[in-house]
Amino acid sequence: MSLLHRVPDEPSDAELDAIEAEWPLIAAELDLLDAEISILNADDRGGPTVLDWRRLRRAEAQVTRVAVELASTATVRKAVA
Template structure:
């Protein structure tokens, strides 16, 4: 009887390697405002893919874009960014 290599590997993976680590979860939590703002902008853009955007749609997209830029700025200011030469 042969055992599939994948199954053998799954049986030997320690519990610590399954799922994200605490440090990875902390990093996701820190970046969550940027992720949420990015999703909001994508939702606004997807909503107008199959139709001509109205003024309300354009406002929604601009608002979502501003929120994304603001979230990115806050994240960059919180942790600092290296000097760009």
């Protein structure tokens, strides 16, 4: 294999910084996924409870809040740069 096509074994510092900056959104999306899975598996418990639906709505709202915050932060960075 040519050295030109070699894939690095580890992410670069810039890639790690990007992941760290997006981590709050990643965590919020994982919480949302967990709430969705809980709703899907609720049939085993007799159906979703009021708390299951509340958890889902809160997780959806958190994803929205974090996404807006990240988008506004990115917009400010672009305007400053």
